[in-house]
Amino acid sequence: xxxxxxxxxxxxxxxxxxxxxxxxxxxxxxxxxxxxxxxxxxxxxxxxxxxxxxxxxxxxxxxxxxxxxxxxxxxxxxxxxxxxxxxxxxxxxxxxxxxxxxxxxxxxxxxxxxxxxxxxxxxxxxxxxxxxxxxxxxxxxxxxxxxxxxxxxxxxxxxxxxxxxxxxxxxxxxxxxxxxxxxxxxxxxxxxxxxxxxxxxxxxxxxxxxxxxxxxxxxxxxxxxx
Amino acid sequence: xxxxxxxxxxxxxxxxxxxxxxxxxxxxxxxxxxxxxxxxxxxxxxxxxxxxxxxxxxxxxxxxxxxxxxxxxxxxxxxxxxxxxxxxxxxxxxxxxxxxxxxxxxxxxxxxxxxxxxxxxxxxxxxxxxxxxxxxxxxxxxxxxxxxxxxxxxxxxxxxxxxxxxxxxxxxxxxxxxxxxxxxxxxxxxxxxxxxxxxxxxxxxxxxxxxxxxxxxxxxxxxxxxxxxxxxxxxxxxxxxxxxxxxxxxxxxxxxxxxxxxxxxxxxxxxxxxxxxxxxxxxxxxxxxxxxxxxxxxxxxxxxxxxxxxxxxxxxxxxxxxxxxxxxxxxxxxxxxxxxxxxxxxxxxxxxxxxxxxxxxxxxxxxxxxxxxxxxxxxxxxxxxxxxxxxxxxxxxxxxxxxxxxxxxxxxxxxxxxxxxxxxxxxxxxxxxxxxxxxxxxxxxxxxxxxxxxxxxxxxxxxxxxxxxxxxxxxxxxxxxxxxxxxx
Numbered sequence: 245x246x247x248x249x250x251x252x253x254x255x256x257x258x259x260x261x262x263x264x265x266x267x268x269x270x271x272x273x274x275x276x277x278x279x280x281x282x283x284x285x286x287x288x289x290x291x292x293x294x295x296x297x298x299x300x301x302x303x304x305x306x307x308x309x310x311x312x313x314x315x316x317x318x319x320x321x322x323x324x325x326x327x328x329x330x331x332x333x334x335x336x337x338x339x340x341x342x343x344x345x346x347x348x349x350x351x352x353x354x355x356x357x358x359x360x361x362x363x364x365x366x367x368x369x370x371x372x373x374x375x376x377x378x379x380x381x382x383x384x385x386x387x388x389x390x391x392x393x394x395x396x397x398x399x400x401x402x403x404x405x406x407x408x409x410x411x412x413x414x415x416x417x418x419x420x421x422x423x424x425x426x427x428x429x430x431x432x433x434x435x436x437x438x439x440x441x442x443x444x445x446x447x448x449x450x451x452x453x454x455x456x457x458x459x460x461x462x463x464x465x466x467x468x469x470x
Numbered sequence: 471x472x473x474x475x476x477x478x479x480x481x482x483x484x485x486x487x488x489x490x491x492x493x494x495x496x497x498x499x500x501x502x503x504x505x506x507x508x509x510x511x512x513x514x515x516x517x518x519x520x521x522x523x524x525x526x527x528x529x530x531x532x533x534x535x536x537x538x539x540x541x542x543x544x545x546x547x548x549x550x551x552x553x554x555x556x557x558x559x560x561x562x563x564x565x566x567x568x569x570x571x572x573x574x575x576x577x578x579x580x581x582x583x584x585x586x587x588x589x590x591x592x593x594x595x596x597x598x599x600x601x602x603x604x605x606x607x608x609x610x611x612x613x614x615x616x617x618x619x620x621x622x623x624x625x626x627x628x629x630x631x632x633x634x635x636x637x638x639x640x641x642x643x644x645x646x647x648x649x650x651x652x653x654x655x656x657x658x659x660x661x662x663x664x665x666x667x668x669x670x671x672x673x674x675x676x677x678x679x680x681x682x683x684x685x686x687x688x689x690x691x692x693x694x695x696x697x698x699x700x701x702x703x704x705x706x707x708x709x710x711x712x713x714x715x716x717x718x719x720x721x722x723x724x725x726x727x728x729x730x731x732x733x734x735x736x737x738x739x740x741x742x743x744x745x746x747x748x749x750x751x752x753x754x755x756x757x758x759x760x761x762x763x764x765x766x767x768x769x770x771x772x773x774x775x776x777x778x779x780x781x782x783x784x785x786x787x788x789x790x791x792x793x794x795x796x797x798x799x800x801x802x803x804x805x806x807x808x809x810x811x812x813x814x815x816x817x818x819x820x821x822x823x824x825x826x827x828x829x830x831x832x833x834x835x836x837x838x839x840x841x842x843x844x845x846x847x848x849x850x851x852x853x854x855x856x857x858x859x860x861x862x863x864x865x866x867x868x869x870x871x872x873x874x875x876x877x878x879x880x881x882x883x884x885x886x887x888x889x890x891x892x893x894x895x896x897x898x899x900x901x902x903x904x905x906x907x908x909x910x911x912x913x914x915x916x917x918x919x920x921x922x923x924x925x926x927x928x929x930x931x932x933x934x935x936x937x938x939x940x941x942x943x944x945x946x947x948x949x950x951x952x953x954x955x956x957x958x
Contacts, residue, residue, distance in 0.1 A: 327771060327774065328774075328778060329787075330786075347763070347767050349760075349764075400802060426799070426803060428803070428830075428833070428834075429830075430775075430834045430837070431768050431771065431772075432803070432837055432841065434807055434841055434844070434845075435807070436803055436804060436806070436807050439806040439807045439810050440803075440806050443806055462757065
């Protein structure tokens with residue numbers, strides 16, 4: 245993927261660039277708002293990672309608003325030290341697709357970037373069926389089958405599995421699950437998400453030979469056929 | 471005129487600058503003295519004018535009456551009788567005040583005590599007040615000329631020396647009175663100013679002492695209307711003191727509770743850098759240090775969140791909604807965790823619970839309470855999430871059947887970073903209840919911990935329509951049955 249990173253702190257910038265390049269992405273960088281805006285409007289990117297507070301007179305939100313005013317729909321991940329709920333809302337309202345607060349774990353950033361990139365393409369078309377290996381989810385009748393066996397899921401488990409299947413092959417972090425499946429934006433401290441995932445595993449993986457839901461250490465989960 | 475335009479604001483600023491150094495007391499007393507002096511001047515001037523006017527009128531009337539009777543005498547008995555009458559009057563005038571002059575048409579003096587016709591008197595329609603020399607003395611006289619039949623000229627007047635003297639005395643008296651009144655006004659003004667500045671000085675001294683850091687100072691009660699201000703200021707100071715103590719306590723706690731994990735992370739990294747022999751050891755140490763840093767971040771986030779809620783910034787997100795679904799959802803999130811710990815999470819929720827507030831914050835608070843209950847409950851017990859509406863008070867409670875809390879810990883439970891001894895070894899930072907407390911306060915409600923025979927009940931009591939009441943400052947109590955105690 246071609247990723248534009250607009251971030252003024254050189255340490256953070258080189259950390260992100262190194263990580264993204266290692267995972268096979270092409271990264272362009274800008275260390276101020278002016279250059280960032282110029283790059284964002286003049287070239288095509290799959291994802292833009294945007295710091296909110298930038299030198300050069302143009303801050304992240306201005307860049308975002310300018311882009312959206314030009315009907316540029318490139319997914320934008322806002323990366324900011326401003327962590328208030330109000331700031332998050334302001335960022336999303338200005339047209340951001342996701343909002344991450346500093347300090348952050350690279351695994352979290354990568355997971356979110358990849359989830360955003362996927363959303364840009366695959367989720368455009370309305371889907372009625374999700375399939376990963378022998379696991380099938382019918383979104384209309386809200387049934388789940390693995391092989392020939394029907395799996396009974398609670399509504400919340402269904403949404404959890406749906407999210408994992410929509411992001412099959414991508415790492416999904418606990419925070420992402422808490423935000424997208426439960427719509428909570430706070431740290432629940434204990435391992436509530438892990439417990440829910442392990443319950444889902446009991447139903448989806450345990451009775452079968454191969455596991456589909458995998459734990460990624462220090463990051464989260466991934467649903468994929470091995 | 472551009473010149474004038476640029477100068478005017480300049481003058482205004484100068485005036486404002488000068489005025490800043492005047493006390494309100496001085497302004498008050500100046501106004502008081504000014505009004506007093508003006509009133510006295512008006513009053514005394516009127517008195518003076520009225521008195522002297524009356525005197526002048528009296529003389530006039532006497533002269534007119536005199537002239538009338540003399541004219542009658544002339545009409546009845548002729549000129550000699552008139553001369554005789556004038557002579558009689560002069561003889562009877564002991565005080566030597568009356569002035570007469572009767573002149574023949576050819577200018578010869580027929581009678582009277584004046585030697586010559588005074589020059590200024592030409593007209594016979596009005597009174598003249600002129601200086602007249604008589605017997606070697608000069609004095610003021612009020613004179614009126616009359617044209618009599620036979621072409622005689624009669625001049626009647628009164629020596630008004632006495633009246634002049636009276637007027638002078640009166641003027642002097644009044645002037646001095648005015649000076650005294652003005653002096654009194656200034657004196658009164660100074661007294662008023664003194665009273666004023668005494669009141670203000672006590673306020674100023676207290677606030678100055680506080681500004682210099684002595685937070686124990688309070689305004690004295692003096693027993694008048696000023697107490698109203700004093701009370702408000704004292705109340706404000708109490709609140710500031712509480713906030714300051716909070717800040718102090720937080721900074722101490724930050725120093726302690728954040729330094730510890732920071733130190734740990736630092737030591738781990740240093741140790742790894744110095745002693746790690748294998749790559750694996752190195753990675754392990756780094757991973758642990760990262761975990762420590764993540765913990766620091768989460769503590770920091772929690773602190774910021776509490777501060778933000780306490781500052782009341784989030785009241786903008788208040789809306790009316792049903793509280794049952796958010797409560798049910800949060801219970802559902804924790805149900806699995808509770809079951810894993812061998813606990814039963816029961817819900818006792820009404821079908822509907824309309825509430826004005828921020829349901830996400832309530833959710834977060836309740837999440838913290840359930841989280842705590844799960845941490846401190848022995849296996850095979852029940853945690854109950856209950857919500858009810860009694861009157862206009864929404865009560866949300868989380869009851870567990872754990873060990874409860876020591877009496878002395880209950881009161882301190884919602885202090886930031888407070889951790890009871892039995893909780894020292896559980897994960898967490900001791901911020902959960904602080905957040906619940908902050909959320910309850912933001913909604914104008916209370917948070918209390920009630921010890922039960924077996925376990926602990928944490929209760930959030932909130933007014934169901936908290937938009938209509940200002941949030942009252944409230945303290946955590948061991949058991950506070952009503953949130954209205956402080957609302958009065």
